[in-house]
Amino acid sequence: MFRRSELIQKQLAPTKVRAESRAVASRRVVMAGKGMRISGGTPRGPYLPPETWHEPSEQASGQFCVMHQPAGKGFRHILTEEDVRNRLAELPRWMVEPLEVVQFSQMTRKKRMAACYGMQWGATIYLYPIEENLVETFHQPPKPNQKIEASMFGARWEAAGHGHWKLIWSPEAIRDFFLNNVLIHELGHILDTRNSRTVDRERFAEWFAIENGYKRSQRQDLAVLAERKYVRKRHHKVK
Numbered sequence: 001m002f003r004r005s006e007l008i009q010k011q012l013a014p015t016k017v018r019a020e021s022r023a024v025a026s027r028r029v030v031m032a033g034k035g036m037r038i039s040g041g042t043p044r045g046p047y048l049p050p051e052t053w054h055e056p057s058e059q060a061s062g063q064f065c066v067m068h069q070p071a072g073k074g075f076r077h078i079l080t081e082e083d084v085r086n087r088l089a090e091l092p093r094w095m096v097e098p099l100e101v102v103q104f105s106q107m108t109r110k111k112r113m114a115a116c117y118g119m120q121w122g123a124t125i126y127l128y129p130i131e132e133n134l135v136e137t138f139h140q141p142p143k144p145n146q147k148i149e150a151s152m153f154g155a156r157w158e159a160a161g162h163g164h165w166k167l168i169w170s171p172e173a174i175r176d177f178f179l180n181n182v183l184i185h186e187l188g189h190i191l192d193t194r195n196s197r198t199v200d201r202e203r204f205a206e207w208f209a210i211e212n213g214y215k216r217s218q219r220q221d222l223a224v225l226a227e228r229k230y231v232r233k234r235h236h237k238v239k
Helices: 019-025 081-089 144-152 171-191 198-238
Strands: 065-068 101-104 118-121 124-127 135-138 156-161 164-168
Touching: 065 081, 081 171, 118 171, 124 171, 144 156, 171 198
Parallel strands: 065 101, 101 124
Antiparallel strands: 118 124, 135 164, 156 164
16 A cells, blocks of 8 residues: 555466466565555565465365464554454455455564565465554655555554654554455455556556445445434434
8 A cells, every 4th residue: 555665566477377386476576566565675676575375276165264373573463354254245255256365464574574464365365464553664755645545544644753754543544444455455456367467457456445445435434424414413303
């Protein structure tokens, strides 16, 4: 989501490519992009956060499992297994059928070199923890589009001095972001068996997340506001 580098990130292979080659091609080169966080300076070379490869089945069963790893010292997972299952259950069945594993991954020293919110690899979605205090530190000011993206989900940027910036989340905002952006964006990558160019795959995943994530989140908020307004009006009339 929020870019800490201008280098573009990943190349995903179509689903039908052999697992051995897909394992290399599908790993997100963590330089920048939707759903990515780059800690510190720009990584050099094709560094990839080490992850467990889950071999996709020849034919998806329509059921997915959830695997848990501890978040790591100073970090916390944002969602629970129940959150993930309930959110994905709201989507049409065909959208979820290709998904086989959702893994809550641990934040390690190596992964902090190129930290990310989420990653898709094969038929697996990896969800990463963030800082326990929900405050992320950046070493360069946010760009206009990054400020817009943050405001979309209720986060805010603050200057921290000495050229540092902080991205501050509330518990509600970060949960909304993971449920309706990160999770849905990575699912979009699994469903995209048509595009091969990085820019096209990212464009599709971003569109998919907006249509099936952000817009849904906004509709929910508007419905709640409308309901509250209706209740206030009724109570006023009764008086």
